[in-house]
Amino acid sequence: MTAGLREMRWWDIEPVLGLERELFPGDAWSPGMFWSELAHARGPRATRRYVVAEEAGRIVGYAGLAAAGGLGDVQTIAVSKDQWGTGLGSRLLTDLLGHASAFECAEVLLEVRVDNTRAQKLYERFGFEPIGFRRGYYQPGNVDALVMRLTTTTDPANPANSVRETEIHHG
Numbered sequence: 562m563t564a565g566l567r568e569m570r571w572w573d574i575e576p577v578l579g580l581e582r583e584l585f586p587g588d589a590w591s592p593g594m595f596w597s598e599l600a601h602a603r604g605p606r607a608t609r610r611y612v613v614a615e616e617a618g619r620i621v622g623y624a625g626l627a628a629a630g631g632l633g634d635v636q637t638i639a640v641s642k643d644q645w646g647t648g649l650g651s652r653l654l655t656d657l658l659g660h661a662s663a664f665e666c667a668e669v670l671l672e673v674r675v676d677n678t679r680a681q682k683l684y685e686r687f688g689f690e691p692i693g694f695r696r697g698y699y700q701p702g703n704v705d706a707l708v709m710r711l712t713t714t715t716d717p718a719n720p721a722n723s724v725r726e727t728e729i730h731h732g
């Protein structure tokens with residue numbers, strides 16, 4: 562059975578928190594952080610896209626994007642461990658990038674732990690490129706973040722880096 566993607570709503574916060582604590586031990590988001598994000602996800606002035614993946618009534622993944630002033634930021638993305646490697650992370654990221662286009666983002670940024678090579682590979686396949694580090698970004702572990710960026714292409718010969726071009730580029 563393939564998980565279906567849909568907008569995340571407030572009643573998804575509890576099951577999402579269950580996954581969050583399992584997948585981000587040490588720096589899991591609080592319920593308040595999700596409530597605050599979802600408060601900006603609806604209506605004509607929405608600046609957020611939060612999506613969940615649901616399979617047989619169970620939440621198996623989620624992801625969120627914030628947009629402001631033509632800049633998108635991947636806030637979070639996570640998939641239940643038993644679903645890793647099935648393409649669900651790619652589907653969630655595709656959803657976020659589609660909404661980044663709708664929010665008219667010229668570029669999308671994200672932070673990822675320097676030791677999280679699996680996530681980095683996912684982002685690279687979508688054309689994200691490393692642009693720098695944020696030292697000690699993840700606390701309390703004091704782990705550095707790699708900052709990655711996807712830009713709308715200005716070079717028609719190289720569309721791979723376009724926010725609008727959200728296909729996976731296996732390398």
Ligand SMILES: CC(C)(COP(=O)(O)OP(=O)(O)OC[C@H]1O[C@@H](n2cnc3c(N)ncnc32)[C@H](O)[C@@H]1OP(=O)(O)O)[C@@H](O)C(=O)NCCC(=O)NCCS
Nearest residue numbers: 584638639640644645646647648649650651672673680682
């Ligand atoms: C990072 C994360 C979201 C990736 O999710 P995922 O569902 O495993 O991602 P995908 O399946 O799309 O891609 C991962 C791998 O599966 C492979 N894959 C993609 N589609 C596939 C398919 N249909 N069948 C088999 N394998 C597939 C990809 O090639 C990729 O392989 P690789 O590891 O060799 O690069 C997930 O590992 C996760 O939740 N990690 C913990 C939380 C986290 O670190 N989040 C990122 C914070 S910045």
